[in-house]
Amino acid sequence: MTHYVIIGCGNAGVTAAETIRKHDKKNKITIVNGExxxxxxxxxxxxxxxxxxxxxxxxxxxxxxxxxxxIDVLDGIKVQKVVPETKQIIIDKDNIIKYDKLLIATGAVPKIPEIKGTELRGVKTCRTFIDALDIMELAKHSRHVVVVGGGILGIELADALTKRNNKVTILEKEAKLGTGLMDPCTAIRVLEDLNRRRIDVRLRETVKELRGKEGHVSEVRTTKGKIIKTNLVIFCTGSSPNTSFLSGSGIHTDEGIIVDNNLRTNYSEIYAAGDVAQINDPDSGNxxxxxxxxxxxxxxxxAAxxxxxxxxxxxxxxxxxxxxILGVPYTCIGEISPRVRSRKEYEVLHSNCKKTDDHKLFIIKNNRIVGASFFKDRRCALAVKELVEKGTDVSGVKKQLLDPGFDFxxxxxxxxxxIRNEE
Amino acid sequence: MFKENLEKEVSEFLKQCTGCGKCMKACPLPESDQMLIRSLNYATYKKSLPTAKTIEFAQKCIQCGACNIECPANCHREKMMLWLKTRLSNSLPKGYKNALKYKGSRLSFFQKIGRYFALKKLEPVAGELKKHVDKKDFKETPLLFYLGDSIYSPSLAQHKLIAIAEYMNKDFEILAGYKYSNGIQHYYAGLLDEADKMHDVLYDAVLKVNPATVVTITGEDYEAMKHLQKHWGLNFILKTATEWLLDNVNKLNLKGEKQKVTFHDSCILGRKENKKALPRELLDKVCTIVDIPQDKGLCLCCGFLRGEHEPDSLQRMQTKKLEQVKTKNMSVECINCWNKLAPAAEQKNIKLTDVISLVYSALEEEIKEEQAKEAEQIREEDMEE
Structure with missing residues (x-):
């Protein structure tokens, strides 16, 4: 009798449980759900x-x-420790679960920068359902809300709160919104749209310090020396793998849990999957x-x-x-960050964002598309994804790539x- | 081939779906309000049959593709629904089965007799083009008109298109008849294997003609040809009749007064293929276009795939749509839309035309003159002999 234990009840954990059950009708499966x-x-x-x-x-x-x-699901249980030697996971003194195969799929936890005042009530992140409920409750008592971080989550959250009749300020430390995921034209479009929705966006500005009254946050001091009065601050500043409970277990971790391409950790019966896993990439060796x-x-x-x-x-x-983003479809494929775009061997093609409504961007290396992004009209996205995966030569049609009617x-x-002719 | 490709695509979509429910908000079916994404997703991949409510919803889905446009993860809900339908294809509604029974080439003896009598009635509509129906011998030409079952369309657009091609002295071949039906209706009913067989027949026929360009007059025909390109590796340029006319329109001398016309977009051509602008560009030359709002409930659909088994619901959909039409004329691009909307439009006193007919009527005088000239010439030659 094998006992499969899965820590984490997110997409990776549940898909794994489902896949195991599909092939193994007999053995016991347990999911430990932290929420x-x-x-x-x-x-x-x-x-x-x-x-x-x-x-x-x-x-x-x-x-x-x-x-x-x-599939047994244990709700609301936080794992304290994993002991690979005895094949046990420890929940508290009295509760120990023995496993034969273990999958760690604990996902990620939001990152909060190390500044003064983050322990105050009214300082939130938005990752879990409980977080969402808390935000809903707190937003009722705070007319002005500060969202820190202008990524897609920050933007969408600001829009959601505006719909709930809150006044929202977004603080983004970079010079544009959505660095790394959004191309500059899209970022400008989104910024315009946010302004239309009366959302206050402050670029190159972030939180320096949070101050409170009676244990509850009351004002935000920014790096530009401004003071914003608020009772709710939400950090949307990215997330990092949730590995804190593994320290001292002997399982190799770096930023996440180190796994090979079989998603196996340094222990042969322990696997990791999802946002928590740090996978071997044969191309780069990292x-x-x-x-x-x-x-x-x-x-x-x-993993299953x-x-x-x-x-x-x-x-x-x-x-x-x-x-x-704000109701407009947006797709990005491959690497489009400015780091890549500025290099010489890359060729950048993009539509004129002042002229057209639909924005397209292609990044080409050695006559092959390596990155692309589509704002608004993204019908060709799946075809372009296939072109990127297959490394199709586009040298003959480079000039037509941006045509609105071009058939990918x-x-x-x-x-x-x-291929058929060769066959 | 259909099945394997679809299975692969759908399993990807299921993983990408983040459950935001926007597809059901965009869906024109009233039942969509009650559908849960989790039930739909689960029903799509599990082995046993889904609940009665989900079955009903799946059978009503007309694959219009409105859901895809709204999906943030770029999933094709309509394909996921299709995958669900493949499992329900044994229990097709009767009306839908009737609509399919004579199409395709692999029919039983009794079906063939049935088809013979059914088509006998439609023969006058095919008229002069009758000789092309279900034919086996094709000549190699650069241009192929794929008319499929639309050769029996009461809109007569097929004749007008051929007349325009003849007027322009094109060398072309015609592929038409129930034997060369597009198979898309089978596909949408979840009968993927049957659709595959029909495409096998189409593949052989197109290979014989070996065209550089294929022109279609309905959205379904267009989709079938696209399948041949994509999955069977046939290499030709595919065009809708509109595109083909647009390419040649500069050579044509379009005349006549410009009427106000409401344009009805086709689900396949307008939405899935993103060709909304083309018919408008062409119509602009022969009439003035008045568009109607396109919201949920007031969907773009003509009901082509629905009416077969749900006449009441079809009527409701069409009435709602036609109430928005404020002009006396309405035009469509896809001939299947015409076939489906014509009776309802007649009741509402709206004159339904199609893009080809509008171009034809702008050319009619010249074509007739040309024809008369030719007839004259032939008569003179006869006299000389």
């Missing part, structure tokens, strides 16, 4: 705050799912973190296959993010026809 709510759509939390999605609809699996699949909903599901699946004894590999795929499928069709 009180069963597996829910995390990115739906913003919609929940916007009142566009009811709480009932946040659940990501049917209500009887875990019962039906015979271990990298690939956070994201879709990646988590893929990793969960791979390895846990039941199959040999399955996971290689960090090309980065593909598809989302909507046609390139793929041509390639398929060539």
């Amino acid at each position: 009180n709510k069963p597996f829910y759509f995390r990115s739906g939390l913003v919609e929940f705050l916007k009142k566009e999605l009811e709480e009932e609809r946040l659940l990501a699996r049917p209500k009887k799912f875990f019962e039906l699949k015979r 271990h990298i973190i690939r956070p994201g909903w879709y990646e988590s599901a893929n990793m969960g699946e791979t 296959m390895n846990m039941i004894g199959e040999d399955s590999k996971y290689y960090p795929a090309i980065r593909y993010r598809s989302t909507a 499928d046609y390139l793929l069709i041509k390639q398929r026809a060539e």
